[in-house]
Amino acid sequence: MTDFDPTHQAGRRQALSCLAAWTGAAVVWSVTGGVPRALGATNSGVAAAGKTFTFVQISDTHIGFHKEANPDVAGSLRRAMTAINTLPDKPAFVVHTGDVTHLSKPEEFGQAKELLQELQVDRVHTVPGEHDTIDDGLSGYLKHFDHDGKGRGWYSFDQGGVHFIGLTNTLNFKMGTMTSLGDEQLAWLKKDLAQVSRSTPVVVLAHIPMWTVYAQWGWGTADADQALALLRPYGSVTVLNGHIHQVLQKVEGNIALHTAMSLAYPLPTPGQEGIGEPGPVKVPAGELGKLLGTRQLSLVRGKHELAMIDTPLEHA
């Protein structure tokens, strides 16, 4: 667990509700009455009610990347952290859904850990991305981000009436197929959920999407269905992923799955015509922090309403 100085600078930020960007996204969530909702200008009453806690998702910081698509990923992270630190509704913590580093180098983990300490929140919960587990599996990552001291990438915790689960789906790459969670982790998940009442909202963090976004690029998790089957009995399940550097969503009954934007560089849309591979997309100088896409707003029908606001680093 990473502990940070919980001091908070109150500030004011205009939350835009119809915009999204390739980079700089910070997804702000609140949980009220057991139902995750988004915080923003359009529903600030949630915060006013004072019965909520919020958390922020960041993803794919790729500390160590220094190519043309973004020569200053540390600067991008800093801009995002400044925005987070001045949120009018202080987040309880920040979650980072993986690819903290670009090449799993010790100095990259060290720099990332140091940078993230600028966040004025109590904790930062991370899950590893495949860029964090390249050469030696989890060992480099865990030196800085072993959340429960058990020497593994997956963990769970409870806060604000929500059960949070961090999963690792970057250790089982097999030739020609999508990644997987693996039997050991699935067994752990089953055991973990056995202690959670089905009315408890569950939030799952995992780097690679827990649904098949685009198999040809490996944008999916081969055994995600087994994990989702364990989650399906729960009344409210929110799965937060990274990896594809853009906002996509899928809703299956009570399970809502969302990918987040990156803080490093954009990637093409799944199978984007004329590109052919999921490499960094270069945009003109000055455009990186601006909006290039559209915001994804999701509402889960019935009593389990869920919405999301993506805020770009740079907006008009």
Add this chain to the structure above:
Amino acid sequence: MMCWSTMRFSGCIVVAVLALGMLQAQAATAVAAGPTVEITKFAFTPKEITVAPGTQIVWTNHDETPHTVTSADKQVKSAALDTGDRFEHVFASEGDFSYFCTLHPFMTGVVHVRK
């Protein structure tokens, strides 16, 4: 990153010890300079290659994204190859060796080693 692969000098090839790998590095005199495989746009080119035993193959990553060269059984595994990084390996014995990138498992290639 590439400290345990071979190093090339002008006019001759000096072979360092390959610390890992199911196929052992050959003595310098037994290694034939072989073809190269380019890693570009998330693909190994050529995707299939046929060499004689004892031939060294060099992979070079030209993408901005890191890749690895990893045999299907993961016995041969490069470090993360950043832009411009090379991985060199000598295939000593006959066989068909499928490999992929562990970061992008849809990137695959095959080395056919034939006398």
